[in-house]
Amino acid sequence: MNRCSQPSWFSLKEWPKNVRDREAYVDPIFTTIAAKYDFMTRVLSFGQERRWKTRVVRLIPKNGSLERILDLASGTGEFPLLLRHAGLEAQIIGLDRNPTMLGVARQKCARQPEINFIQGDLMQIPFKDHSFDVITMGYGLRYVVDIRQTLQEVFRLLRSGGRFVSLEFGVPNNHFYRRICFAYLLLLGSFWGVVLHRKGDTYWHIVESLKAYPGQETVGKWLKDAGFGKVEVREQLGGIITILSGTRP
Numbered sequence: 001m002n003r004c005s006q007p008s009w010f011s012l013k014e015w016p017k018n019v020r021d022r023e024a025y026v027d028p029i030f031t032t033i034a035a036k037y038d039f040m041t042r043v044l045s046f047g048q049e050r051r052w053k054t055r056v057v058r059l060i061p062k063n064g065s066l067e068r069i070l071d072l073a074s075g076t077g078e079f080p081l082l083l084r085h086a087g088l089e090a091q092i093i094g095l096d097r098n099p100t101m102l103g104v105a106r107q108k109c110a111r112q113p114e115i116n117f118i119q120g121d122l123m124q125i126p127f128k129d130h131s132f133d134v135i136t137m138g139y140g141l142r143y144v145v146d147i148r149q150t151l152q153e154v155f156r157l158l159r160s161g162g163r164f165v166s167l168e169f170g171v172p173n174n175h176f177y178r179r180i181c182f183a184y185l186l187l188l189g190s191f192w193g194v195v196l197h198r199k200g201d202t203y204w205h206i207v208e209s210l211k212a213y214p215g216q217e218t219v220g221k222w223l224k225d226a227g228f229g230k231v232e233v234r235e236q237l238g239g240i241i242t243i244l245s246g247t248r249p
Contacts, residue, residue, distance in 0.1 A: 012204055015212035019123065019145050026143060027098060029205055030075075034100040036196050037076050040203065044188060045241075052236055052243065053078060053138065056165050057086045059245055060134050066090040070132045070157065072122055073140025077105030080115045083136070090133065095120045122150050130159045137166040142209040147219060151226040158248040164228065169206070170235060170242035171215040181240045182207050216242040 016022040033040065041049045060066075060083070067090055071079045074094030083092055094109075094117040096102050102117050109115045120126050122144045135154050144150045154164050172178040189203030196202070220233040228246030235242050 012208050012211070015208045017145070022143070022145060023097075026205065029202065030098040031100045032197060033202065034076065034098065034104050037101065037104070038078065040192060040196075043192060044185065044203075048237075052167055052241055053082055055234075056136060056138075056167050056243055057082050059165050059243070060086075060088065060136075060163060062087060064089075066133045068093070068132045069134045069136065070095065070125075070127070072125070072135060072137040072154070073143070074105055074117060075101050075138065077109045077115070077117065079136045079138055080105070080109055081112065084109075084112045084115060090114075092116070093118065095122075095125065097121050122153070125153050125157060127157055129156050130162075132157050133159055133162050135162070135164045137164075137168075139168055141166060141168050141219065142213050147214070148222050148226065151219075151222055151228075155226045155228060155248055160248060162248045163245065164223075164247075165243065165245045168216070168219075168242055168244065169210055169213070170239045171210060171213060172239035174238070177238055178240075181238075182210065185210075216244065219244060 016025050045052070056079070066088060069083060069088065069090045069092045071092060071094040074080065074096045077094055080092045080094050091114045094105055094115070096105070096117070097119060099119055102119060105117050122140060123146070135158060141147050141150065158164065172181060185207050186204065189206060190200040193200045193202035216233050216235065216239065220231055223231045223244065223246040227248065229249045231246040233242055233244055
């Protein structure tokens, strides 16, 4: 049986396997949901999402030696804003491929010093080796075709002692609980898809991507394979949310 099976009454699409097809499917979705993205993350998490992101920020060392932070899949700029509010004074660069999401991010962070956003792709990150002290990512790993290559890119970009922290959906090990979580995401996502966008399947991509996601244990192993040390996988809510972290030796 498929470890990531979903309730049979939903006809989910197969998660696209190649880069071009995945971009063609995902890009219009994020353009559509950009203005409601922050609202939906709060709704789907019953208000817990900000707490999870705060935990990510707490894993970043608060010292004066941090010069540059890169936020990958920056979306609407939540991590850069939280990093600045936490007292980190380093230059922060947010990278995302969707211009509409970046427009929201720039508006939210307009009054914050040294937060800049650029459009770019996770498979071709346009920075030199050893450019950053910290790299963060929120809900981005599921959307790249080759997760291992992206982790190698993150490793390349980090300076010695640099830290990578990612907040991501996870795949619970318990089959029954996993089905409950997926059904919840589908049902509530369908409701808000109709209310906000008049299209019930607007948020089905969350579960579609999770069905193809290898899971947090595998990604944790891939972090080690990429060269990271001090790799930790912190599960939230029984594994449906995970915080993955590692340090470049």
